[in-house]
Amino acid sequence: MTEQLDLEQNQKTTLTTKEVVAYLAEKFPLCFSTEGEAKPLKIGLFQELAEALSEEGKVSKTLLRQALRNYTANWRYLHSCKEGAVRVGLNGEECGVVDATQAEHAAKSLEQAKAAYAERKAQQIKEQKEKRKAFFKQKAKEENAQKRAEMKKRNEPSKASIESLAALENKFSKNRH
Numbered sequence: 604m605t606e607q608l609d610l611e612q613n614q615k616t617t618l619t620t621k622e623v624v625a626y627l628a629e630k631f632p633l634c635f636s637t638e639g640e641a642k643p644l645k646i647g648l649f650q651e652l653a654e655a656l657s658e659e660g661k662v663s664k665t666l667l668r669q670a671l672r673n674y675t676a677n678w679r680y681l682h683s684c685k686e687g688a689v690r691v692g693l694n695g696e697e698c699g700v701v702d703a704t705q706a707e708h709a710a711k712s713l714e715q716a717k718a719a720y721a722e723r724k725a726q727q728i729k730e731q732k733e734k735r736k737a738f739f740k741q742k743a744k745e746e747n748a749q750k751r752a753e754m755k756k757r758n759e760p761s762k763a764s765i766e767s768l769a770a771l772e773n774k775f776s777k778n779r780h
Contacts, residue, residue, distance in 0.1 A: 618661075618662065618666060620666065620669050620670040620673045621673075623662055623666055623667065623669075623670035624637060624670050624673065624674050625637055626661070626662070627652075627670065627674075631693050631694070633691065633693075633694055633695025634648075634691050634692065634693050634694070634695060635674065639679075640679065640683055641674075641677065641679045641680040641682075641683045642683060642688075642689070642690075642691045643680075643683055643684045643688050643689070643690045643691070643701050644671075644674075644675065644690060644691065645690050645691060645692045645693075645698035645699065646690065646698075646699065648671075648692065648693070649667070649668065649671055651692070651693060652667060652671070652693065653667060655693060676712070676716070678713060678716060678717070681709045681710075681712050681713040681716070682709075682713060684701050684705060684706055684709035684710075685701060685706050685709075686701055686702065686703050686705075686706035687700055687701065688700060688701045688706075
């Protein structure tokens with residue numbers, strides 16, 4: 604019995620929020636979707652959803668709450684929350700409409716999410732440019748060092764050549780005196 608409970612607890616924690624949303628879309632297709640247009644959800648749907656899923660024990664309340672938070676923060680969902688849009692319950696039944704305040708909140712959230720995304724993307728591009736610049740700067744340093752070493756080899760005689768020149772100079776300078 605405890606092994607069964609441990610297994611269930613482990614299964615609850617191994618799911619990602621994305622997998623939970625996919626599971627909800629499969630179980631409640633008239634309420635949740637993973638593609639296309641999302642529908643505004645009934646206010647207070649969490650409690651109803653938690654009760655509907657409690658018998659299965661597949662998803663913990665914490666994970667369910669996180670999955671719903673991610674789902675309702677998704678751009679598709681926020682875009683669908685326009686004034687007058689119909690809210691739906693678990694079985695697709697109409698459960699109110701999105702009012703002006705809610706639509707304004709969704710629009711602001713969407714705008715902020717897009718701005719944050721654009722900022723992250725710009726930062727990533729900046730970091731990539733800096734990495735590339737550093738890479739090519741380092742490569743240029745290495746190539747210049749290699750060129751200097753090659754020029755040094757060509758312009759300076761080797762140690763053996765210097766010693767043999769010195770020996771020749773000694774030999775011939777002795778004969779002159």
